[in-house]
Amino acid sequence: EVQLVESGGGLVQPGGSLRLSCAASGFTFSSYEMNWVRQAPGKGLEWVSYISSSGNTIYYADSVKGQFTISRDNAKNSLYLQMNHLRAEDTAIYYCAGSRTVSHFDYWGQGTLVTVSS
Amino acid sequence: EIVMTQSPATLSVSPGERATLSCRASQSVSSNLAWYQQKPGQAPRLLIYGASTWATGIPARFSGSGSGTEFTLTISSLQSEDFAVYYCQQYNNWPRTFGQGTKVEIK
Numbered sequence: 232e233v234q235l236v237e238s239g240g241g242l243v244q245p246g247g248s249l250r251l252s253c254a255a256s257g258f259t260f261s262s263y264e265m266n267w268v269r270q271a272p273g274k275g276l277e278w279v280s281y282i283s284s285s286g287n288t289i290y291y292a293d294s295v296k297g298q299f300t301i302s303r304d305n306a307k308n309s310l311y312l313q314m315n316h317l318r319a320e321d322t323a324i325y326y327c328a329g330s331r332t333v334s335h336f337d338y339w340g341q342g343t344l345v346t347v348s349s
Numbered sequence: 350e351i352v353m354t355q356s357p358a359t360l361s362v363s364p365g366e367r368a369t370l371s372c373r374a375s376q377s378v379s380s381n382l383a384w385y386q387q388k389p390g391q392a393p394r395l396l397i398y399g400a401s402t403w404a405t406g407i408p409a410r411f412s413g414s415g416s417g418t419e420f421t422l423t424i425s426s427l428q429s430e431d432f433a434v435y436y437c438q439q440y441n442n443w444p445r446t447f448g449q450g451t452k453v454e455i456k
Contacts, residue, residue, distance in 0.1 A: 266445070268393075276385075276393065276436055278445040290443050293350075326392055334440045335383035337404070339392040 233257040233338045235327050240343030247317050247347070253310040253327030253340055261305035264330040267312050269323035270342070279325070280312065283333070295321075317347045351375050351439050355448035361456040362427050370451045372420040372437035381441035384413055384422045387450075388433045396435075397422065427453070 239251040251267070267279040280301040281290045289301055300313040310327050324344050328336035352375040362368045372382070380400040385393040395404040397413035400420055410425040424431055432455055437448040 275449045276387075276438070276447040278438075278447065281443075281445070292444050334381065335395060335398040335438065336385075336393075337395055339394070341392050 233329075235329060235338055235340035237325060237327055237340045237343035240325065240345045242346045242348065243317055244349050245318060245347055248313070248315045249317065249345060251312040251314065251325055251327075251343060251345070253312075255308045255310065255329065258329075258338075260308040260329075262331070264333050265301075265303060265310045266328045266330070266336060267299075267301060267310075268326045268328050268336070268339075269321075269345075270326070271320075271323045274323075277323075281333075282310070314345070317345075319347050321345060322347045350444055351378060351442050351446050353437055353439055353446050353448035355435075355437055355451045357451060358449070359452045359454060361454050363456045364429060365426050366456075368424040368427055368431075368453055370422040370424075370435055370453070372415075372422070372448050374418045374420075374439055377417045378439040378441035380416045381439055382413075382415070382420050383438045383440065384411075385436045385438065386431075386433045387436065393436065424453070 234256045236254045266281045269277050282301045302311045324342040326342045327340045329338045354373045356371045382400045384397040387393040396407050401413045412423045414421050434450045434452045436450050
């Protein structure tokens with residue numbers, strides 16, 4: 232069974248940092264393209280970042296470029312999102328989502344909540 | 350950035366009735382369009398990709414159509430478990446963008 236399990240969310244003060252993790256199991260993680268997608272409370276879905284299966288290609292939404300860093304460790308079947316200089320508008324549930332190809336998102340984790348507040 | 354616009358924002362439908370949801374792209378996305386279903390407190394679930402291809406395990410009462418800039422998700426006979434929010438997403442260009450969602454509620 233495919234599983235994606237996010238962790239690392241929590242309450243952080245404005246300007247602070249967090250590192251999210253996504254642990255994958257039940258599929259060949261190293262063959263999957265991976266993404267982070269977020270959802271602010273009561274709002275819609277916003278794509279945040281993409282990393283190719285090899286890690287060689289990375290994209291970011293303009294809203295997080297220069298602030299967030301996506302990475303992966305295929306040996307550990309894990310995806311990461313380093314989030315720096317956090318702002319109130321970064322408050323959201325963060326989902327990791329996997330794709331077999333560079334296209335739609337086949338699988339989603341259950342999300343981890345990040346709250347940026349003083 | 351490609352803007353995805355969904356309509357209506359809310360659709361009130363009785364169980365057993367047909368629901369038709371629309372999604373429009375600000376420029377052509379070919380058939381690179383997916384639909385997702387999200388229930389309260391849950392992650393989104395892939396329903397349709399390639400504008401009209403069912404994801405694994407999706408019932409045939411869900412169908413997608415369209416190409417270019419105009420897309421439709423049809424639920425032929427609404428079941429109780431289908432009341433949820435539905436999002437379209439284009440994956441033709443970066444950044445990937447989603448519509449704002451259509452909430453299908455019980456009439």
